[in-house]
Amino acid sequence: MISGVLVVAACGGGSDDSGEPQQTTPSGNGTQEIGREEFGMTEEQLVTTIEDVESAIASCMTDAGFEYIPIDPVTFREGMSSLSSVPALSDEEFVAQYGYGFTTLPPTQRFRAGEENEAIFNDLSAADQVAYERTLWGDNTEATFVYMLENEDVEGAGGCTKTAIDEVFTEEQLDPNFQNPFDVLVEQDPRYVAAVKEWSACMSEAGYDYESPEDAEDELLELYDDLVRGADPTTLSESDQAALRDLQDAERAIALADLACAEEFLIPVEEQVERDISGRN
Numbered sequence: 001m002i003s004g005v006l007v008v009a010a011c012g013g014g015s016d017d018s019g020e021p022q023q024t025t026p027s028g029n030g031t032q033e034i035g036r037e038e039f040g041m042t043e044e045q046l047v048t049t050i051e052d053v054e055s056a057i058a059s060c061m062t063d064a065g066f067e068y069i070p071i072d073p074v075t076f077r078e079g080m081s082s083l084s085s086v087p088a089l090s091d092e093e094f095v096a097q098y099g100y101g102f103t104t105l106p107p108t109q110r111f112r113a114g115e116e117n118e119a120i121f122n123d124l125s126a127a128d129q130v131a132y133e134r135t136l137w138g139d140n141t142e143a144t145f146v147y148m149l150e151n152e153d154v155e156g157a158g159g160c161t162k163t164a165i166d167e168v169f170t171e172e173q174l175d176p177n178f179q180n181p182f183d184v185l186v187e188q189d190p191r192y193v194a195a196v197k198e199w200s201a202c203m204s205e206a207g208y209d210y211e212s213p214e215d216a217e218d219e220l221l222e223l224y225d226d227l228v229r230g231a232d233p234t235t236l237s238e239s240d241q242a243a244l245r246d247l248q249d250a251e252r253a254i255a256l257a258d259l260a261c262a263e264e265f266l267i268p269v270e271e272q273v274e275r276d277i278s279g280r281n
Contacts, residue, residue, distance in 0.1 A: 034181045080149065145161050
């Protein structure tokens, strides 16, 4: 996933009859297939990872005295999609209202642990709800597995979520500097490099100096994390609430400019490069 606004899949190179990329990277046993999904996984690997992490979370929660029902892969993938989309809204409408969806999505749009676990949570006392969240996510309740997998960044994991991720993910995937190998292949393509430069020039004309879409997103996420510090945004002080509203306005403006520049210069090139690398039409 190269960019939030662009909504692009992870990437690879070559393909077999099933359409899965056949680009490979070294592994302990020779080579390892690069998939188009998050962290360079194939679709099958991603489903298995979701199942294994969710099962490990449930075991950890049970050991701590809480009930947790593993989220099935289909519901989980829907939760990932909900982080960057709203039903019945076009890309332009979504961006105009929510920007990238980093700081602006209403609580009802934030997929936490699925409806079944939300029902379990809602039946708990206030004190037990606090303990449940802390056991499941640690100090940062924003760091859900759905959110971290969608953003390919598990560094902020805590509680049973961290325990499960550490158990299932490889050391390479846990490295904060990990880069999706399929994305790397796309980003190194000369056509994509040239398109990013055109996107950057377009953004500069709009008043934003970014070398890549990731720079814009990283800046917003860093500002949001510094402001919220893992707390529920609705509990912020009055001054911090005002600062958050300003940040949300900035996100919408940046994302709108990003989308316009990306649609003109970046998306068509990126899609073609992905097709060429993966062998998919």
